[in-house]
Amino acid sequence: MLRIVVLAGLILSVVGCYSTAMGPYLAEYPVSPESLLAGEVLFGDRANTLTVPEDDILDTDAAMESFLDFIYPSGGSSEYRARVLATSLADPGLFGLNYQERLSLTARDTFHRRSGNCVSFTNLFVALARKAGLRVYYQQAYVTPTWESEGGLQIMSRHVNALVKLHDGKGLTVDFDQTETGVLFDHQKVPDRRAFALFYSNIGVEFLQADNDVEAFRYLKKAVLTDQQLGSTWVNLGALYSRKGFKKEAETAYLVAARRDPGELLAYSNLSRIYESAGVSDKSEFFAQKARKLREQNPYFHYGLAQKAYQLGHYSESNQHLRRALKLKDDEPLFVDLMAKNSQHLAVQAVDKS
Numbered sequence: 001m002l003r004i005v006v007l008a009g010l011i012l013s014v015v016g017c018y019s020t021a022m023g024p025y026l027a028e029y030p031v032s033p034e035s036l037l038a039g040e041v042l043f044g045d046r047a048n049t050l051t052v053p054e055d056d057i058l059d060t061d062a063a064m065e066s067f068l069d070f071i072y073p074s075g076g077s078s079e080y081r082a083r084v085l086a087t088s089l090a091d092p093g094l095f096g097l098n099y100q101e102r103l104s105l106t107a108r109d110t111f112h113r114r115s116g117n118c119v120s121f122t123n124l125f126v127a128l129a130r131k132a133g134l135r136v137y138y139q140q141a142y143v144t145p146t147w148e149s150e151g152g153l154q155i156m157s158r159h160v161n162a163l164v165k166l167h168d169g170k171g172l173t174v175d176f177d178q179t180e181t182g183v184l185f186d187h188q189k190v191p192d193r194r195a196f197a198l199f200y201s202n203i204g205v206e207f208l209q210a211d212n213d214v215e216a217f218r219y220l221k222k223a224v225l226t227d228q229q230l231g232s233t234w235v236n237l238g239a240l241y242s243r244k245g246f247k248k249e250a251e252t253a254y255l256v257a258a259r260r261d262p263g264e265l266l267a268y269s270n271l272s273r274i275y276e277s278a279g280v281s282d283k284s285e286f287f288a289q290k291a292r293k294l295r296e297q298n299p300y301f302h303y304g305l306a307q308k309a310y311q312l313g314h315y316s317e318s319n320q321h322l323r324r325a326l327k328l329k330d331d332e333p334l335f336v337d338l339m340a341k342n343s344q345h346l347a348v349q350a351v352d353k354s
Helices: 033-038 040-049 062-071 078-090 107-113 118-131 192-209 213-226 231-243 247-260 265-277 281-297 299-311 315-328 333-353
Strands: 004-009 135-143 147-150 153-165 171-174 184-190
Touching (some): 033 040, 033 213, 033 247, 040 213, 040 231, 062 078, 062 107, 062 118, 078 118, 078 153, 118 135, 118 153, 118 192, 135 192, 153 184, 192 213, 192 231, 231 247, 231 265, 299 333, 315 333
Antiparallel strands (some): 004 153, 135 153, 135 184, 147 153
C-alpha cells in the first residue's frame, strides 16, 4: 500500500477507532483552540497575513480529458471503466506513476508530473473516475503501522485508496501499492472533506519535516478547518507548537484531538508524555491508561505483536497474541492464516526435538 503520513508527534503507536470516556482531565484547555489557529504566538503580527491554501484538489484539464477519451474508445460497464483506468495509470508503458513518499499533489499536478504518493495517486484516480461518470469515493484503509523518525519527529503512516460503486451494488477497491510493506486490513469510506483534510495535513507534515514553519502552519491550519473532528490534524498542529517550545499550545491541541476524536490514540500518548516531563504523574498515568486501553481494544495491535514474534521465531508467543486478536475480531482471515503458519513451525520444532 502507498502510505499517507498524517501523524507527526512526540510519541506514536497503533491507531484505533474506538470510543472512550472523556474523563476529568479533558474538561479545560490551557489556551483557547482558536488561538492555535490564529498562530500569533508563533509568528506575531505576521500571522494575520498568512492565508490558508485553497487547492482545487480534484480539478481536471483538457489533457486529462483527452487521456480518458484515449483509454475509453467505446465506453463499457462501470467495472470495466474502473479497471481500465486503474491499470492504465499503473502501466509504465501507457502512463506510469513514479512513487515519491513525500509528494502530496492535487489530481492535475499528479497527472502532469506522473509522480506522488498514495494520496496523490488516489486524488488522480478519483478525479478521472468521476469525470468518466463513475461513482467513486475515498476510503481510509487500515494497515500494519510503520514509523519514520526524522529531526526529532516520529511519524506514523496511514493509507488512503478509492472505492468504486458498481451498477450491481458491489464495490471495487482501487489501491496503488508501491511500497510493498504493510498489510491492508479494513477499509472505511470517508467523505471528501476528510480526504482533503488528510491531503492538507500530509503537506503540512512535509513542510514540518523541511523545517518550514510558515508553510507547515498554513497547511495544518487548513487541514483542521477542513475537518475539525479529525483528531490527527490537531495532533500534527500540536507537533508544530511542541517543536517551537510552546507546550501549553501543544497540550491544548492534543486535548482537542482527544475530545473531538476519542479514538485518536496518539493524542493520549502525547499528553501522557507531556505530563510525565512536567512531573504531573496523575495526569500522565491517566492518559497512559487511555492509550493502553485503545491498544488493547484494537485487534490489529495484537496482530502486529504477533507478526513481530513470528519474525523472531517465537511461534508460541505469536499465537498468544493472535488469540487475543481473535477474541476481538474472530472473522479476520489474516489472524487465522498466521496462526496456521505458527502451528506448522511448532510442529516442525516438536519433530526436531523428538
